[in-house]
Amino acid sequence: MRDVAVIGVGKTAFGVFPDRDLRSLAVEAGEKALKNAHVAPGQIESFYLGNFAGPSFVGQNHLAPYVSTALGIQGVPATRIEAACASSGSAFYHAWSEVASGVNDIVMVVGVEKMTSQPTAKVSEILAEAGDCSGEMRAGNTFASLFAMIARRHMHDFGTKKEHLASVAVKNHANGALNPDAHMRKVITLEQAMKGKPIADPLNIYDCSLISDGAAAVILAPLERAREFSDKPVRILGIAQASDWVALDQKDDITTFPAVRRAGEKAYKMAGVTASDIQFAELHDCFTIAEIIAMEDLGFVPRGKGGPYVFDGHTTRAGERPVNASGGLKAKGHPVGATGVAQIFDLVQQIRCEAGDRQVPKHSVGLAENLGGSGGTCVVTILGAA
Amino acid sequence: MRSGAVYTETVIYSAPEAFVNDVPYQTAIVTLEGGGKVTGRIVGDRVQIDDRVVEVEERDGVPFFRKA
Numbered sequence: 001m002r003d004v005a006v007i008g009v010g011k012t013a014f015g016v017f018p019d020r021d022l023r024s025l026a027v028e029a030g031e032k033a034l035k036n037a038h039v040a041p042g043q044i045e046s047f048y049l050g051n052f053a054g055p056s057f058v059g060q061n062h063l064a065p066y067v068s069t070a071l072g073i074q075g076v077p078a079t080r081i082e083a084a085c086a087s088s089g090s091a092f093y094h095a096w097s098e099v100a101s102g103v104n105d106i107v108m109v110v111g112v113e114k115m116t117s118q119p120t121a122k123v124s125e126i127l128a129e130a131g132d133c134s135g136e137m138r139a140g141n142t143f144a145s146l147f148a149m150i151a152r153r154h155m156h157d158f159g160t161k162k163e164h165l166a167s168v169a170v171k172n173h174a175n176g177a178l179n180p181d182a183h184m185r186k187v188i189t190l191e192q193a194m195k196g197k198p199i200a201d202p203l204n205i206y207d208c209s210l211i212s213d214g215a216a217a218v219i220l221a222p223l224e225r226a227r228e229f230s231d232k233p234v235r236i237l238g239i240a241q242a243s244d245w246v247a248l249d250q251k252d253d254i255t256t257f258p259a260v261r262r263a264g265e266k267a268y269k270m271a272g273v274t275a276s277d278i279q280f281a282e283l284h285d286c287f288t289i290a291e292i293i294a295m296e297d298l299g300f301v302p303r304g305k306g307g308p309y310v311f312d313g314h315t316t317r318a319g320e321r322p323v324n325a326s327g328g329l330k331a332k333g334h335p336v337g338a339t340g341v342a343q344i345f346d347l348v349q350q351i352r353c354e355a356g357d358r359q360v361p362k363h364s365v366g367l368a369e370n371l372g373g374s375g376g377t378c379v380v381t382i383l384g385a386a
Numbered sequence: 387m388r389s390g391a392v393y394t395e396t397v398i399y400s401a402p403e404a405f406v407n408d409v410p411y412q413t414a415i416v417t418l419e420g421g422g423k424v425t426g427r428i429v430g431d432r433v434q435i436d437d438r439v440v441e442v443e444e445r446d447g448v449p450f451f452r453k454a
Contacts, residue, residue, distance in 0.1 A: 120400070121401065121402060121403040121406055122403055124400065124401070124402040124403070125402040125403045125404065128402050134447070135424075135425055135447075136425040137402075138446065138447060138448050139413050139425050139426055139427050139448045140398060140401060140402070140404075140405040140408060140411060140413055140427060140448075141398070141413050141425065142398065142400065142401065142402055144398075144400065145396045145398045145413060148396035148398075149394040149395065149396050149413075149414075149415060150394070152394045152395060152396060152435065153393070153394040153435070156394075156435045197399075198397075198399045199398075199399055199400045200396045200397065200398045200399065200400065201396050201397045201399075202396075203396075247425075248415065248425070249415045249423040249424055249425045250423070254393075254394065254415075
């Protein structure tokens, strides 16, 4: 298996863009990545698109060649990957495997979602399709309510408190305020975060990530060829994808995500590192409780200790292990199918020391965790300076 | 009818399109006597984790439980 490097990244701003369609967002991110990697469209040998629900959100299917041809990429394999909120993390994993195995050298991944052309209740209904529609979702659940039930049980089993959840939102909003491309650049207080509009008890509006439009792109190459294209290549040290039940009620214990644990263990093993070697991370904070559980499942903290760890400030930009310095899904925004690649974009910016006001002090080894649904898919990627 | 204990629960204020007229409503995962878990709706009094519940009806494949 060959070592693989990221040779270029690109991203649109995340937000509400009524005059932009899915393809124009994807093309903007893709063109930025091509420019960043000093690669021409004709050099791309295979193209992956991560997208969750283009057919439902914007009524367009057959999305991979729909986007790749608009980027000037002709004739090569163009493949869409759907894995709920882990769609582009999974697309990235498959692109990596194609380069690592030697099938192709220069492979591009774009993640995109155009969500805001639908009203919120319709968005909730489309997102609910990432759950088990023959069971849990039929009862009237939303993704927020599934994570509310996870939070409720985590509070019951470990004593996690509402202010622990709120401190995740406060931290991520503080980071997002420094990110010029974030959907929401607004600092909030703990009091505000505790008293938001109720969504699904115990979660309020500040516990939930945003409904956003946006796209992100990345280009991969074999490490041995990386410097032909980029003077700042970033190495993929470890990567793994894992799966688990889609329905929450099939799991023995909903306070942990086996797919996160499995993907994390495999990625650590490939990279030859342990949790304590991870200097900073972008974790999938679709809801505040998800960031807390991800830290536990990845071994950053013992089980049940994630809430106090955030509350005590250990994961701020100046803390011992910054988490979601980008603002996370909470403030940067969560265009579902773009999120996995956007996390890679954020790690690459940090490792290249290009993160501006959000730059974390130790930035040579970072981890991204991209979760699909309520844990049915997880992709964990560890990146480091090449 | 089935019975069991509440494993976890939530009260929903922001619903998908098909359920907007029901808010607020409570859903729960119930650990069934005899094993297994099922997701359902709660009618009547609000329930908490570990409360005993009994199924009162099934609508469109969804079990509705009431506090025992």
